[in-house]
Structures are given as C-alpha cells and as structure tokens.
Amino acid sequence: MTVDYAALLQTIAAEVATLAPEGAVAEYIPALARVVPDQFGMAVATVDGVVHRAGTADVPFSIQSISKLFALALALRREGEALWRRVGREPSGTPFNSLVLLERERGIPRNPFVNAGALVVTDVLCRRFLQPERAVLEFVHGLLGRSGVGIDAEVARSERRHSDRNAAIAHFMRSFGNLHGEVGAVLDAYCAHCAIAMSCAELAEAALFLAADGCQPGGTRILEAADVRRLNALMLTCGAYDAAGDFAFRIGLPTKTGVGGGILAIVPGRMSICAWSPRLDANGNSIAAAAALERFAAMAGVSIFG
C-alpha cells in the first residue's frame, strides 16, 4: 500500500484536535508543569531520511525518559554484553519510579527503561565519560549530523532539586553493589540527560538507526543490527512502563515514552515516528500522542504484527 504520510499526519492532527483535553502535565518536576498543555506535534522520518511533519513538530520539548534510549545505546557501545549483568530485560509491572522490586531482586533493575535501570546505565556512562550528559548530547548531535540540540538547564535543576525518589533508588542499588559511582554525580548526569530538549522532527530523525538495522541515513553504523533488534524488543515490552502491554495491543510498535509528553515509535525497516502532547495519563504516558500513534499505525498499516 502506498501511503501519503504528509497527508496522513494532517488528518491525524485534525482528529486529535477534536479529542477532549484529558490528563494533566507532569507536575512532580516543577519546571515541566509550566508547559502549555494543549499542543500537539507529530513527525515521521523514513529510512531514506525524508521527514514529514504536522502541528508543532518543530517545537522542542523535554524528552525526559526518551533520553534513556540514547543513554542505553551509548552505554551498549562502550560496555557491550557486560551491561546485561547489571540490568534485566523484563517488564516491571510497576510504575517507572518504583522501588518495590529492587529489594527482592537484590538491586538489579528489571529493565533499562524504568528509572532504576536508567540510573545504572547512567552510572556506566559516569565511569566512561568525564561529562556523561555531554556525551549523550554529543551522541545525539552525531545521530542528527548537526549540533543545536541542548539541555534545558532549568528543567535539569528543577528535577535535581526534587530527586529524592531517584536518590532513594540509587542509594538502594548502591547498597547492593550495583551502582559504582557517587549517587550525587549519577543523579546530576541523569537529570541533565532527561532534560535534553528536542522536537518531534529531531527525535524521529535521531532514532532512524533503530529502524534501519543500526545505521543512520548515509550509512554511519551506530549499533550492530543484533543490538538494535534487542533495543526494539525492550521498547515493545518495557518502553511504556506499566502500559507496555496496552501499547503493544493498541499501537503494535516498539515505543519509548517520556513524562514531557513525547512518544517515539519505531517501524523496523521503514521509519521512526514521534508524537508529542503534554497531557499525561496515570502511567505518565501522553494521552493524545498515544491516540495519534494508534491511528497512524492502523491507517498506515505499519503494526509489526501485520
């Protein structure tokens, strides 16, 4: 089926505009609570590098947990297989910032996308790089082939000031020997890479290697194809936290969500898609962005399940 992606995005943006404004912006990070709630943007980047846009697709927003994907890709490049001795690959069935499984599982986080797992990944980056958040940012610049993406310092400071829960998770893992660096330094780096600001178009472009067996357009290899298959599997099973099953059911694509309201989705072999709208449901996932991706997957016929 030949699909006019540009036209499809316009149709979806018009449909999403008619949805009732449900949900609320993330408030536990005070600087995020100031975002204008009723915005919607969406972009599709196909593996040949063409980008289609709708709505506020070029407005930067706080990527939050979507940064966990870039941090993980970078840590895998440096650490390889050894990383999987410290982080699991199972959905947690608990909220993204939960501590409950860590005691029973002796400080080994269920997967790299819950906060505990991302803190271990960030700990790896702290060991490997003098300025780990800059390393993540430069990795993103490399993916885009240009600089210009930055860290929103106010959001980073705001989260860092309110990071008691993530600090508790980090200390707890450290007590089991699964966090090697100083908790404060890991939290500084974690809050900073979560505060990277990017637009839907930039995110879709930066993530193309996940749709193209590990290479960005132009052929630069970012990860081995086998690692990319594994990342997509983790996104499908763990990328939307406690809603991963529901997302697989509704959308049928590997996704990664963030409390800034962004959702990145991968269509292996074909494209990456990013939708953004700040109002979140109780799991911390954007309501309108999920609805838009559900429509897109159905109308373009791109679910990985056929």
Ligand code: GLU
């Ligand atoms: N920086 C956020 C936190 O640690 C990320 C959560 C998210 O986007 O899901 O709470």
